[in-house]
Amino acid sequence: MDVLVVGSLAYDTLETPAGSSEDELGGSASYGGFSAAFHNKKNHGNGISILGVVGKDFKQEHLDWYENSEIDISGIEIVEGNTFRWIGSYHGNMAEAVTHDTQLNVFESFEPKIPQSHTNPKILMCANLLPSIQSTVLDQVTPRRLTVLDSMNLWINIALDELLEVIKRVEVLILNDGEVRMLSDEDNLMKASKKVLSMKNGGILIVKRGEHGVIAFHPEGIVSMPAYPTNNLVDPTGCGDTFAGALCQHLSKREGALSRGELIEALTHATVTASFTIEDFGTSKLRNITEERYDSRYQDYKFISNLR
Amino acid sequence: MDVLVVGSLAYDTLETPAGSSEDELGGSASYGGFSAAFHNKKNHGNGISILGVVGKDFKQEHLDWYENSEIDISGIEIVEGNTFRWIGSYHGNMAEAVTHDTQLNVFESFEPKIPQSHTNPKILMCANLLPSIQSTVLDQVTPRRLTVLDSMNLWINIALDELLEVIKRVEVLILNDGEVRMLSDEDNLMKASKKVLSMKNGGILIVKRGEHGVIAFHPEGIVSMPAYPTNNLVDPTGCGDTFAGALCQHLSKREGALSRGELIEALTHATVTASFTIEDFGTSKLRNITEERYDSRYQDYKFISNLR
Numbered sequence: 001m002d003v004l005v006v007g008s009l010a011y012d013t014l015e016t017p018a019g020s021s022e023d024e025l026g027g028s029a030s031y032g033g034f035s036a037a038f039h040n041k042k043n044h045g046n047g048i049s050i051l052g053v054v055g056k057d058f059k060q061e062h063l064d065w066y067e068n069s070e071i072d073i074s075g076i077e078i079v080e081g082n083t084f085r086w087i088g089s090y091h092g093n094m095a096e097a098v099t100h101d102t103q104l105n106v107f108e109s110f111e112p113k114i115p116q117s118h119t120n121p122k123i124l125m126c127a128n129l130l131p132s133i134q135s136t137v138l139d140q141v142t143p144r145r146l147t148v149l150d151s152m153n154l155w156i157n158i159a160l161d162e163l164l165e166v167i168k169r170v171e172v173l174i175l176n177d178g179e180v181r182m183l184s185d186e187d188n189l190m191k192a193s194k195k196v197l198s199m200k201n202g203g204i205l206i207v208k209r210g211e212h213g214v215i216a217f218h219p220e221g222i223v224s225m226p227a228y229p230t231n232n233l234v235d236p237t238g239c240g241d242t243f244a245g246a247l248c249q250h251l252s253k254r255e256g257a258l259s260r261g262e263l264i265e266a267l268t269h270a271t272v273t274a275s276f277t278i279e280d281f282g283t284s285k286l287r288n289i290t291e292e293r294y295d296s297r298y299q300d301y302k303f304i305s306n307l308r
Numbered sequence: 309m310d311v312l313v314v315g316s317l318a319y320d321t322l323e324t325p326a327g328s329s330e331d332e333l334g335g336s337a338s339y340g341g342f343s344a345a346f347h348n349k350k351n352h353g354n355g356i357s358i359l360g361v362v363g364k365d366f367k368q369e370h371l372d373w374y375e376n377s378e379i380d381i382s383g384i385e386i387v388e389g390n391t392f393r394w395i396g397s398y399h400g401n402m403a404e405a406v407t408h409d410t411q412l413n414v415f416e417s418f419e420p421k422i423p424q425s426h427t428n429p430k431i432l433m434c435a436n437l438l439p440s441i442q443s444t445v446l447d448q449v450t451p452r453r454l455t456v457l458d459s460m461n462l463w464i465n466i467a468l469d470e471l472l473e474v475i476k477r478v479e480v481l482i483l484n485d486g487e488v489r490m491l492s493d494e495d496n497l498m499k500a501s502k503k504v505l506s507m508k509n510g511g512i513l514i515v516k517r518g519e520h521g522v523i524a525f526h527p528e529g530i531v532s533m534p535a536y537p538t539n540n541l542v543d544p545t546g547c548g549d550t551f552a553g554a555l556c557q558h559l560s561k562r563e564g565a566l567s568r569g570e571l572i573e574a575l576t577h578a579t580v581t582a583s584f585t586i587e588d589f590g591t592s593k594l595r596n597i598t599e600e601r602y603d604s605r606y607q608d609y610k611f612i613s614n615l616r
Contacts, residue, residue: 017495092495093495093496187400187401188401188539188541189519189537190538190539191539194539212517212521213520213521213534215534215537221611221612222537222612223612223614224534224535224537224612224613225534225613225614226521226532226533226534227532229497229498229523229530229532230498231496231498231499231502233496264614303529304529304530304531304532305531305532305533305613306531306533306572306615306616307614307615307616308614308615308616
């Protein structure tokens with residue numbers, strides 16, 4: 001297995017200036033999984049697994065979606081109760097989600113027990129989850145190369161100590177700009193990022209800036225890249241997870257230390273893949289990218305951004 | 309003459325989270341002029357002129373600053389009254405200026421009469437001024453290559469018709485993202501920019517996004533570049549004019565149609581030069597860039613942004 005994605009599987013109900021959608025398949029592991037799976041197929045990789053928990057209400061159709069994308073779902077637990085639900089909205093330029101309701105449901109008592117078959121992926125993508133659950137995952141999984149961890153503002157507010165513990169244990173931390181500022185209590189993004197890097201004892205920090213692109217901090221030097229400019233902004237939900245999923249699949253292709261050049265290549269793919277997710281509600285655009293459309297946008301992005 | 313910069317010469321009194329400064333030499337023609345002059349000297353160009361009006365209170369010391377930077381100031385009119393003054397402040401991440409007071413003073417009755425010697429620059433940089441004054445300048449100056457025009461939100465509010473007239477007459481229009489959104493009445497920056505381009509009947513539109521970089525629309529394709537990441541943000545006043553000044557000097561080096569490749573090179577220099585201005589109050593950092601420091605930051609920027 002190349003990438004194990006541990007995260008949430010959810011039903012999202014949301015409204016954006018472009019429309020609304022109810023009980024849309026979502027969750028960090030869904031977006032991360034579909035994204036990694038697209039690149040796994042394209043790059044003839046050794047497979048993607050997702051691991052999480054759903055309730056009895058989870059639709060067979062959605063399990064089929066994962067399998068159609070060649071995602072191994074043997075790590076999904078189906079338990080009594082309802083699937084995690086998020087109800088939210090986006091306004092204006094959709095830079096930030098407004099949460100109306102979070103129903104943890106089966107997540108409330110989720111204690112991941114990682115099957116033996118899943119304990120040695122090349123890359124562990126520890127998607128957004130309670131830091132204490134992320135910690136349990138890190139205890140059980142020993143990736144052959146490295147761990148990429150994502151988090152969110154909520155845990156900075158209500159589980160800071162656990163979050164500070166868990167970020168020290170991973171090679172690559174992904175946050176967005178607001179989270180980096182919040183975690184460091186520092187307005188300037190460069191200063192804030194350096195503070196967060198020292199909190200995690202070095203390594204790599206990737207700061208997502210939404211429509212403004214990404215800044216990454218690598219020991220060999222900073223990387224800054226713009227987003228793919230789009231005029232078709234429908235729903236930003238899952239963009240960050242899509243970004244992380246594509247990144248992880250690309251990091252699974254090589255061995256040894258992660259160079260800045262390799263990181264740049266992976267960030268380029270992460271940026272381009274996320275630009276599809278934003279163009280429709282849910283995972284539909286992401287699940288249906290063709291290699292041809294992807295390659296064309298990838299070239300387009302490199303041209304627009306004048307990348308080497 | 310390679311670049312004629314027509315714009316304001318001002319004394320700025322301002323406060324930022326990093327401190328404050330009183331009667332600081334400013335104005336769009338000052339920043340644009342010092343910036344173009346730096347590149348003129350570095351590239352062995354044929355000279356930069358600035359044209360504007362000041363009052364009797366304008367200090368000899370500041371005229372000396374221009375001359376020390378090898379800027380031709382024969383186009384500066386010194387008239388009865390006081391120099392234009394702007395009093396403002398920046399807060400938080402300093403993305404937007406708050407104007408406390410604007411004292412037009414000698415600008416109130418400014419009717420630029422362009423000396424014969426100044427009517428045929430290679431590039432006309434029509435910096436931010438009342439659109440009706442910009443129009444008078446365009447009537448009198450016939451640049452050998454092209455005109456670059458800058459504007460601001462104030463004129464969108466109080467002189468829209470004149471602004472819409474004047475942007476049709478220039479090859480290159482520079483605005484910031486907020487101004488593009490305001491002028492087009494459209495939230496999405498890509499859609500907004502395309503609307504503005506059609507208002508100006510095509511050509512080139514450069515959209516400055518402050519700390520988020522720049523997007524430019526060229527007939528051969530879009531260009532998107534990040535800003536130079538800095539943790540030394542002191543005063544953003546004049547960054548846009550610095551950007552435009554460096555751009556104009558670089559556009560003065562060649563003949564004929566402006567290709568996308570040439571635009572990218574000029575935008576790269578514009579971005580790097582602006583990153584110096586932000587690091588101190590007023591023009592001091594800009595006036596004192598050494599070629600060595602500049603080249604080092606230029607390479608650094610290309611490395612960080614992975615530019616070709």
